[in-house]
Amino acid sequence: MHAHWQATANTKGFDIIKRIRDRYHLALRCHACAHVHASRIYTLVSAQPQCPACLLGRLERDARAAGLTHLRRDPAHRHYSFYRAACGHQLRRQHEIIRRVAAGTTELRCESCHAAIEAAEARRRGWMQTGPDPEGDPNYRIYTHADGCGVLQRIARANMQTGRFTCATCGEAWVASGSFLYAMAFTLANGRELVKLGYSRDPTSRLLHQLRMDRDIPCEFLRVVPMATGQLAIRTEKALHVRLRHAHPDAVVDPASYRDQIRVRSENYDAALTPQILSMLDDIEKKAAAA
Known part of the structure; x- marks a missing residue:
């Protein structure tokens, strides 16, 4: 047992108890916790041993x-x-x-829980997650159209979350599938209130995943009116905007005032027009019900 081994061990936080196993190993006792563990002599003299x-x-x-x-x-x-x-x-x-x-510099994700979340997202849309993307893109998955034709389809997970996709086999084009007119209320950071008139096949997805740039901006649906087809919805919406801009040009809000809060370039009006817009939507809904 060389004296310089003991001196080296002491400077590194250990005492040598004895030689063990063979001529290459020592038993070291930790100064901090008194635990004894085996260490190679080479490790002791050339590096910092770690107490297990x-x-x-x-x-x-x-x-x-x-x-x-x-x-x-x-x-x-x-x-x-x-x-x-x-x-x-x-x-x-x-x-x-x-x-x-x-x-607190990074987050931890449980793979099992995350897989369950993705599976639930697919079930809400009538699909079943089948596997990872065969092309290796982490943003895509393979899904089965469980509530439809049963086809396998490669879909971006973000689109599955927002519903902005259709089945390539049995899905209807947006012009033929059902749609909605909607009125939404927004309150900007400066306190100004706006009303937005628009159309979408999925108004909730439109609001939560497209329009809101500022996730904390107060917003709510004022009215949602179902339309038979996307083509009818866009035609009706455009006619409403023509009427509003012609009758109330001063109520059209400058896009610069909401550029960093709402992701749209037009179709926003001062909240003072809310009663008139809701009345117009009421008339459309009544006509559709009577037809």
């Missing part, structure tokens, strides 16, 4: 700070461990990623 008990303690503290439970280290990769998430699922993650989650 202290390392495990750090992993467990990092896991708790990240909202996880450390289960065990990955025997196949020393930089990875298995964790239990708050949802109950088991995750395999790199130790550095968990430290970042604990520090």
